[in-house]
Amino acid sequence: MKKLYFLLCFVFIIIFEWSCSDLQFDRIDKVSKAMINQDSNLVIAESDVIDVSAAKTIAYGHCWNTKGIPTIADFHSSKTNAPHKEIFTDTIKNIEVNTTYFIRSYIQKESEIIYGEETSFTATVKGLTITCLSVKVTGNQSFTVGSNINGIGSLKIFEYGSICIKANNDLQEMKKYESLKNDTSWNDSYSNLVKGETYKIKAYIKLSDSQIIYSNELSLSMPQLIIMTDTVTITGSSSVMLQGTIENLPYEIVSNHGFCWSATSAAPDYNASRISLYESTDTGNYNAVLTGLQKGVRYYYRAFALSNNSVVYGEIKSFIIN
Template sequence: MKRLIAMLGVLAVIANCGKSNSNEEEKVNTLPELTTANTIEITDNGATIGGNVLNDGGSAITSRGVCWSLFENPTIEDEKTIDGTGIGSYTSEITGLSPNTEYFVRAYATNGSGTAYGNELRFTTVGTLPVLTTKAISIVNEYVALSGGTISDDGGISVISKGICWSTNPGPTIDNDLSEDGEGIGEFTSKLRSLEPNTQYFVRAYVKNSSGTFYGNELSFGTPEAMSWIPRANMVYNTFYINSFAIDDVLYVGNGRRQFNTAPEENLFFKYNPTQDSWEEIASLPWGRRQSSISFSINGFGYVGFGQDCSGPPDIFNPTCTFVNHNDLWRYDPNSDSWSEMAKHPEDGGPFGTSFVIGEKAYVIFVGNELWEYNATTNAWQQKASYPGNCGSRRTAFAINDKGYVGFGITGKIGGNLICGDIWEYDPASDTWIQKADFPGGHRYNATGVGLDDYGFVCFGEGEEIPEFPWNINHKDVWRYDSSNDEWTLHLVTFPGEGRTQAIAEVVNNKIMLGLGHRGNDAFTDVWEFNPFAN
């Protein structure tokens, strides 16, 4: 009996041992269970969020928090917070985010078995407002003003458009008139066009980003009354075949001949200050005396070149002297009041050419039809496609919207052969010419041309009699060319001075300075400020 009881005890111990081992196998650790809490607060650079650890998986929670990324399924290998240990709810503070940016976030918890993640949420940080001020207004004339703005902070969202908007009522928006002046932050300048004379306007700078449109402070101004022609101070001496160019709203004129076909040529130069309405002599051209030259300005420098002088020996047809052609080019620096010789033209140069400027390049046509490009940056000449027009001398040119326009002229000596009115457009991008609408105001030569805003203007010159204009070999009418519809329009208010030829025309303060030139043996000294947009 005792042996039986002992055996039963051993069996009981063995059974208990087996039961204990089975319970230990059932207690295998697992990953934690948790959820990601909804966001409590979102700012431009952070968010308040958290999680709730529901079950530790049979092993202590050693770390918990949230992790986030710009991409889905973030892990603790990405950015994360560490917010204590244990089970239960917790709050996490996310910092260092970018404004107006979408992020993906998950709660996490780590125990002895590894790291588990809660459900994924996504949120977008708040975009801050851009910091924008409207620039003070500068009135150019009755129809044009300058303003702009400064964007010192884009609020963390890229600026995709900026400019000025204006209206005759307070609170202008981009639904009113506006300028478009690029992208990005920083200072910008805007031009207000097509204004009405004697009118009050309200102006605000604006920026557009992916969040919307924002405005700067509001300013107001009034435009002056309109006047087409205003007489300015007379030139200090009279000369024929004069040259001109404009730099930074200052007019420069000089060179030429003091008396028609009798006195020697001049090399004097002067500048006109529109603020003081006065003339001042500057450094003379160092090349000696010259007439019928070409002049233009590029990047703050003036250029004068070519032409002729009466320095050759007399002959049977010219008892005093004969004319000599020149091919040199000189650059004027207004800062040092000095002239520097530039690259000579590869051929003869000579008188009665014409020129126009597009960007940093000048385009020159001498007598004949060859077109030459002068690159002011490289100081080099290059021949381009020849001018296909009918007349080869004393033509007129202007440039608008990155295109050059050339026309008019004569085929031979004055008084003989053909006087022209055909107009041609030159595209430097393709080096091609296209014929445009013929000039309707009577064919002429030695006319004056200039471009302003989107229009070309032609005035003066010698030419044909037409019914609308009683015969006068020197015209005084002014015409506007609109390249958008290839159309010429006569200006309603005729030039108040006398008709003339070989006059000057330069843009100063968004108006045209016109005058000088000659009529027969009389050289003029009058200069006029012309507003072509006033009736």
């Protein structure tokens, strides 16, 4: 009986000491299956570090490809701070539209790489905007157009730029730039344009060989100087009042305007007799009095304007004082 008693006491002591000591388990490295959050065109991968071993961690993050079973030899993120049991996220960039991607989380140790379960996603276009904002004339034959792109998110843009088209829909010129990863604004300058010609301008982005998105379209008529020769009013036996109109102004200022006239030439020009009214910054009517004229003589006249060392004339007209 005594032996049984001592045996029971011994077993009790062993059980007591074992219950009071710390339980020791080997820790393992484990990450969860990535969750994919797609907000408009932004793709965010979220995973959970379930457990971390004592072995040194080199890096952890997400890896992805278009073939399946992605590894860190493919596209991947890399976080180097020591991981704890936590949720971590990565924004996946440079994604091609309508393409399926495979993704999984990973932890890289000195001797091995542990991967989470694979999942997949497909990027579509939603909320991507491209806008042609404004067109500004910068010269008689040039203008600048401003555009922007918003909502790129994770999408890969292969090409972007703007297009200038003539009124007959022939291409005037195209400005293009390679690749884009973030929202942007930019300006394009076009030159060697024709005065009085109307041009249509729009911006574009290329998502793939078969998918191009265009912006709204703006139009602009290149400014040109237009002068009209108006009526003449006989004000006396030797005087008249000539009238003209600046119908349209060019980009540069009108440095001189007025009338040229002659009694000997049916096509008076700037080098003939003229009345100069000098600079003008506005469109509208103007007039000048011509005196010292003779009765019975036919006089020829026309309005003129000088801009950027170029003279523009109105129609040739004539009068006789009887």
